[in-house]
Amino acid sequence: MANYLYFIALIPPSPLKDEVQKLKLEVKEKFNSSHSLNAPPHITLLSPFRLEDENEDKLDSLLDVFSQAFKPFEIQFNDFSTFPPRVIFIDVEKSPKLMKVQEKLEELARKNSELFNYNYDKRPYHPHLTLAFKDLTKSNFHKAWKEFQDRTFDASFTAKDLYLLKHTGENWKVVRSFSFRAS
Numbered sequence: 503m504a505n506y507l508y509f510i511a512l513i514p515p516s517p518l519k520d521e522v523q524k525l526k527l528e529v530k531e532k533f534n535s536s537h538s539l540n541a542p543p544h545i546t547l548l549s550p551f552r553l554e555d556e557n558e559d560k561l562d563s564l565l566d567v568f569s570q571a572f573k574p575f576e577i578q579f580n581d582f583s584t585f586p587p588r589v590i591f592i593d594v595e596k597s598p599k600l601m602k603v604q605e606k607l608e609e610l611a612r613k614n615s616e617l618f619n620y621n622y623d624k625r626p627y628h629p630h631l632t633l634a635f636k637d638l639t640k641s642n643f644h645k646a647w648k649e650f651q652d653r654t655f656d657a658s659f660t661a662k663d664l665y666l667l668k669h670t671g672e673n674w675k676v677v678r679s680f681s682f683r684a685s
Contacts, residue, residue, distance in 0.1 A: 504554070504555045505552050505553070505554055505555070506552070506553060506555055506668050506669060507550045507551070507552060507668070507669040508550065508551055508552075508553050508561070508666060508667065508668050508669070508677075509546060509548060509549055509550045509551070509666075509667050509674070510546075510547045510548040510565070510607060510665065510666055510667070511544035511545055511546050511547055511548075511664075511665050511667060512544065512545040512547060512577060512661045512663075512664065512665065513542055513543065513544045513545075513663075513676070514543060514577070514631075514657075514659045515659055518657055518659055519542065519543050521657070522543035522592065522631060523542075523543055525592075525633055526538050526539055526543065526633055526634075527539070529590070529633050529634045529638075529646060532645075532646070532649070533634060533638060533642040533643075533645060533646040534637075534638075534639070534642060535634040535636075535637050535638035535639075535642065535646075536637065537634075537635060537637040537638075538633055538634055538635060540672070540673040540674055541667065541673065541674035542667075542674070542676065543631055544631065544665070544667070545577065545594055545629050545630065545631050547603065547604050547607050547664070548604075548607050548608060548611055548618075548620070550669070551611065551618045551619050551620045552619045553617065553619060557617055558677070560617055561617060561618075561666070562666070562678060562680075564610065564614065564617065565664060565678075565680045566680050568606070568607065568610055568664070568680070569663070569664045569681060569682050569683065570681075570682075570683045571606075571684055572599075572603055572682045572683075572684050573599075573682055573683075573684045574660050574661060574662040574682045575597065575599035575600065575603070575660070575661055575682070576597065576599075576658055576660055576661070577594060577595075577597070577600065577658060577659050577660075577661050578594070578595040578597065578657075578658045579592050579593065579594060579595075579631070579655050579656065579657045579658065580593045580594070580595055580655070581593055581653070581654050581655050581656070582633075582650040582651065582653060582655060583630070584643075584647055586643065587640045587643050588634075588635050588636065588638050588640070588643055589632060589634065589635040590632075590633050590634045590635075590638070590643070590646055590647060590650055591631055591632045592630065592631040592655050593630055594629035594630055594631060595629075596627075596628075600629055600661075601627065601629075603664075604627050604629070605627070607664075608620075608624075633650075634646060661682065662681060662682055663679040663680060663681050663682065664679065664680045664682070665678075665679050666678050666680070
């Protein structure tokens with residue numbers, strides 16, 4: 503019986519995913535920050551939580567039912583932004599559909615706390631796609647932000663699936679996807 507870390511996210515499809523991955527590699531090469539490379543490019547909907555691996559099937563069933571209640575929806579990226587002094591990210595528009603999915607997912611996690619082990623403080627949700635964090639030094643943060651603050655990033659995709667990611671001990675891997683299927 504093992505206890506693993508999981509989180510739930512949206513993942514852009516290729517070629518957009520590949521374009522974001524190149525930006526993460528650029529940050530690694532120029533600013534010595536590689537921590538974001540431990541997961542595929544993603545927009546976190548529910549931050550990491552612990553789960554006993556024998557409960558993964560229960561979680562799958564719950565997320566399958568949850569995702570069926572929503573239709574696919576558009577995600578719009580709007581340039582770059584920061585959470586000083588360590589995080590640089592691609593900003594995501596707070597569309598009503600995205601905000602609703604995130605709110606309902608957090609509600610689900612709190613109602614099923616024995617499964618999700620999710621008791622984090624409530625705080626406003628700011629959707630974003632991280633390029634650098636944790637291992638970005640403060641001095642490199644300022645250098646990187648100088649480079650990214652005037653760059654543009656205008657892209658969008660249709661979110662068709664919710665993704666469950668699991669930490670392997672070294673990095674995050676997609677365990678399963680759940681399609682948005684409401685008619």
